[in-house]
Amino acid sequence: FQELGLVIVDEEHDPSFKQQDPAPRYQGRDAAVYLAHLFGAKALLGTATPSLESYHNAKRSKYGLVEMPERFGGVQMPEIQVVDAREELLLRKLKVHFTSTLLEAIGQALEQGEQVILFRNRRGYAPILKCAVCGWQAGCKDCDVNLTYHKFQNRLQCHYCGHQEGVPATCPACGSGEVRLLGFGTEKIEDELKIYFPEANIQRMDFDAVRSRNAYVRIINDFEEKRIDILVGTQMVTKGLDFENVGLVGVMSADQILQFPHFRSGERGFQLMTQVAGRAGRKHRRGKVLIQAFRVDHPVLREVLEGDYRSFFQREIQERQAFQYPPFRRLIQLTLKHKDPQVLNQAMKLVAERLKAGLGGRVLGPGIPPVGRVRGQYLLELLLKLEPRTPVLRKAKSLLLESLQEMHQTPGFGTVRAIVDVDPN
Ligand SMILES: [Zn+2]
Ligand SMILES: [Zn+2]
Structure with a gap:
């Protein structure tokens, strides 16, 4: 420049x-x-x-x-409502993954010629294939994750490495025929919607549906020109799309968004739900947003409901301070990978000891991440929590470099891969 x-x-x-x-x-x-x-x-x-x-x-x-x-152009903020899925379950009003409240609202919107967006942060049909007799679950041979069932291809797929395999007719462990799909993704929502609204044009927008750039543009155009009545999608639908005719936005499961075990899950939840809610609303009529949740008392839900960023910020920033997370600490995440878990353990032990000797309690772990094996490689990670704008940052940087160098020079550890992520998401 x-x-x-x-x-x-x-x-x-x-x-x-x-x-x-x-x-x-x-x-x-x-x-x-x-x-x-x-x-x-x-x-x-x-x-x-x-x-x-x-x-x-x-x-x-x-x-x-x-x-x-x-709001830009004087568009009114939508009316947001949290729907208690647990209550509907007790009253036997819950229809698999839809509350009767959401189904009625979809029906109403369609009757009035309005379009609907449904948000679900999980693609595929069902994330779990499980044997009801012995508890066996379909997992990836190279990663420690469940395989997701994709109905379109009628195959099981690993979302970490892309591995695919056929669906077993009987349980590979005990031979029973009671192998069941559990949980739900965008593909299943699309399927269920077709039962409730057979007349409606339903389209999915997720990673699988928009593999080509053309597909993405086509879906957006079709929706804009009202050839689609209901759009079911992952976070793709939350991003900056401004449609004129969306009367209703439904969030299928707030629980799944908010219960993710991560220090940013509250922040992500607030952002995701507020952004997706922003897709509802038109120049002349107020849009409606329904958020389905089993746990309706989560503070983030109340803050989204009230559009109250300040309260959200106040509460969240206090938690960050109390538990020493950003912006009060800089984080550095170190991940080591190796195909032999013994080698990995020993290598990590060496590095962790060096770091702890210099940084003490600022080193957390090492531990096994939520997915402890990907593409046949075992993973261990540790986290550094460092005071921002202090000499500790420089010290941590040189200690990290030295200890990794030492590890790589140690016989047997030369092939251990190290990934350093500063300010991890
Ligand atoms: Zn079994
Ligand atoms: Zn895999």
Whole structure:
């Protein structure tokens, strides 16, 4: 750049700004802010649901803050309602994955010629194939995950390595014929909808449905031109699509979004649900959003309901401080991979001891990540929690480099792969 004056990052909260795999691993938003800094340029971050880091920076006057309290074009905020799925289950009103409240609302919207978007953060038909007799579950031979059933191909698929296999007619472990599909993905929602609304044009928008760029554009066009009545999708449907005629947005399972064991799950949940809710609403009529949940008392749900970012931020930032997570700590995640779990354990032990000797309680772990084996490689990870803007950062960096170098020079550990992720998502 010759005279860079302004860098704009739109939807700055979006997790896809984080480059995860392969290296280089970096946060694109932060890189943009730093680029602006290098050139003495201004950086503008735009979003309706700021990341905790950015809003925290605005609160402590590191960033300026401009608020737009009204929706663009004067469109009204939608009416958001949480639907108690547990209550409907007790009253026997729950129809598999749909509450009667959601089904009625879909019917009403369709009658009025409005379109519907349903959000489910899981693709495929069913994430689990399980034997009802012995408990056997279909798993990937190379990864420690369940295989997801995809009805379209009538095959089981690993979402980590892409491995595919046929569906066994009987249980491979005990021979029983009672092998059942559990859970639900976008494909199954699409299937169930066809039963309840046989007249409606239903389209799925997820990774499987938009493998080609053309398919994505075609679905968007079809929806815009009202050739689709109900669009079922993953987070793809939450992103910046502005449709004129969406009367109803349904979130199939808030529980699945909020119960993910990660320090960012509250933040992601607030952002996802607020963004998907924003797809509802038209110039002339107020849109409606229904969020299905078994656990209706989750604080994030109340904050989404009230569109109350400030309360969300206040509560969340206190938790981050109490448990020492960003923006109060910088995180560095170290993952080691090897096909032999013994070698991996010993290598990690060596590295962890070196790091703990220098950094003490700032080193958490090592431990096995939620998916402990991918593509035949075993994984171990540890986390460094470091005080920001202190000399500890530099110390941690050189300690990491030294200990990994030492590990790689140790006989037998040369083939252990190390992945260092600074500011992991
Ligand atoms: Zn069995
Ligand atoms: Zn796999």
